[in-house]
Amino acid sequence: MKALVADDSNLIRHFLRKLLEPEGIEVTEAVDGMEALQTLQTGGPLDLALLDWKMPGMDGYDLLQIIRADHKFDDMQVMMVTTETDMALVNQAMDSGANEYIMKPFSKDVVLEKLRLLHLDQPHPKRSE
Amino acid sequence: MALGVAEFEYLRRFVREHSAIVIEGGKEAMAELRLGPVATQEGLPSAQHLLLRLREEAFHGLHRKVLDAMTNNETSFFRDLTPFEVLRNEILPEVIARRASSRRLSIWSAACSTGQEAYSLAITLREHFPQTRDWSISIQGTDISTTVLEYAQRGRYTQLEVNRGLPVRLLAKYFLAHGMDWQIKDDIRKLVEFSPLNLSKAWTTLPLFDIVLLRNLLIYFEPETRQHVLRSMQKVLHPEGYLLLGGPESVSHLGPEFETVITKNVTYYRLCREQLPAVNCARTIPGPPGESDSCNTNRARC
Numbered sequence: 497m498k499a500l501v502a503d504d505s506n507l508i509r510h511f512l513r514k515l516l517e518p519e520g521i522e523v524t525e526a527v528d529g530m531e532a533l534q535t536l537q538t539g540g541p542l543d544l545a546l547l548d549w550k551m552p553g554m555d556g557y558d559l560l561q562i563i564r565a566d567h568k569f570d571d572m573q574v575m576m577v578t579t580e581t582d583m584a585l586v587n588q589a590m591d592s593g594a595n596e597y598i599m600k601p602f603s604k605d606v607v608l609e610k611l612r613l614l615h616l617d618q619p620h621p622k623r624s625e
Numbered sequence: 626m627a628l629g630v631a632e633f634e635y636l637r638r639f640v641r642e643h644s645a646i647v648i649e650g651g652k653e654a655m656a657e658l659r660l661g662p663v664a665t666q667e668g669l670p671s672a673q674h675l676l677l678r679l680r681e682e683a684f685h686g687l688h689r690k691v692l693d694a695m696t697n698n699e700t701s702f703f704r705d706l707t708p709f710e711v712l713r714n715e716i717l718p719e720v721i722a723r724r725a726s727s728r729r730l731s732i733w734s735a736a737c738s739t740g741q742e743a744y745s746l747a748i749t750l751r752e753h754f755p756q757t758r759d760w761s762i763s764i765q766g767t768d769i770s771t772t773v774l775e776y777a778q779r780g781r782y783t784q785l786e787v788n789r790g791l792p793v794r795l796l797a798k799y800f801l802a803h804g805m806d807w808q809i810k811d812d813i814r815k816l817v818e819f820s821p822l823n824l825s826k827a828w829t830t831l832p833l834f835d836i837v838l839l840r841n842l843l844i845y846f847e848p849e850t851r852q853h854v855l856r857s858m859q860k861v862l863h864p865e866g867y868l869l870l871g872g873p874e875s876v877s878h879l880g881p882e883f884e885t886v887i888t889k890n891v892t893y894y895r896l897c898r899e900q901l902p903a904v905n906c907a908r909t910i911p912g913p914p915g916e917s918d919s920c921n922t923n924r925a926r927c
Contacts, residue, residue, distance in 0.1 A: 590797070613792055
């Protein structure tokens with residue numbers, strides 16, 4: 497399983513990497529939306545993208561919209577990881593195709609339970625073929 | 626200064642006597658960690674001083690606080706996820722179909738802690754079984770700790786708590802932002818009632834339940850207490866009802882009263898038809914005439 501972590505905070509990227517790798521998830525990092533988009537367009541298929549909302553340049557919400565407009569990423573789940581707790585923004589992200597949403601601050605348990613909600617703790621049916 | 630042998634033994638005995646929960650040996654450091662904040666709250670310099678005061682005084686609020694501190698209140702919305710998937714896809718459809726004529730449903734979240742399990746059940750019903758919207762639904766949450774019950778009753782959770790296990794779509798639908806906290810909506814809260822119950826003592830005036838969740842508690846009890854709980858459970862579980870325990874728990878070694886059903890790595894239990902006990906006819910919520918959970922009907926089926 498492969499995941500992209502896009503966040504301008506070194507601390508958050510490091511925390512998520514340390515949390516996901518023991519779960520057997522290979523992590524690629526991006527420091528902003530533009531770098532994340534380049535990774536998505538030039539790299540191989542990913543199972544999951546964890547996107548911060550507020551990033552310099554292209555933010556996570558803009559990136560989410562680009563991802564969901566491209567059928568190439570239909571199999572990729574997107575989880576917003578953000579300080580935005582306004583329900584209007586949560587709904588906006590979900591309506592735009594986010595699969596889940598983690599509000600900062602969060603703990604290890606929160607992330608692992610969200611992965612279970614998305615069934616990302618199980619082998620991907622297509623990739624396991 | 627770590628807890629001494631005598632102090633730790635006193636604490637173990639105190640907790641076992643009042644809650645039936647067994648604290649294993651070697652947990653002195655854990656005990657001291659949990660008692661520290663209570664001692665500070667009481668203006669006492671250490672856990673040792675707190676235990677000394679417990680021994681000297683008759684049982685009162687301070688003793689209750691210590692019991693609360695020593696009880697594991699770990700819980701989260703839709704905890705472990707799979708049991709809720711089995712409830713949604715298998716157990717609830719069957720129970721609801723069986724209850725279609727009476728339009729009554731009774732569920733018990735035993736040892737409910739701060740209420741997330743009980744509210745998860747209510748959300749599941751609202752979300753996936755709209756046909757039950759105008760039914761008489763009772764979700765009971767019980768716990769030995771009045772502190773956690775007050776928290777549960779309030780239905781207000783921190784951001785960290787709603788982040789855990791609760792899909793954000795359901796957060797948006799069933800909660801209201803309240804500063805940094807999240808308040809469960811009245812439509813869900815009104816389905817759930819909370820009350821204190823010590824499972825190791827006599828169970829008083831409980832109704833018959835279609836579904837009981839008793840998860841991750843039996844493992845803390847001694848065999849005699851587990852047997853008491855399971856014997857009592859037979860009297861409040863509908864003969865066609867379901868009992869769900871936690872992942873590592875099993876009733877198989879405690880007698881033939883329960884049959885085991887395993888599906889999707891979730892184990893749940895039903896009463897064996899041939900060995901059904903006399904149903905507790907003193908229940909406080911009588912069924913309507915002809916309802917299949919009446920005492921006489923149950924006994925005839927046995």
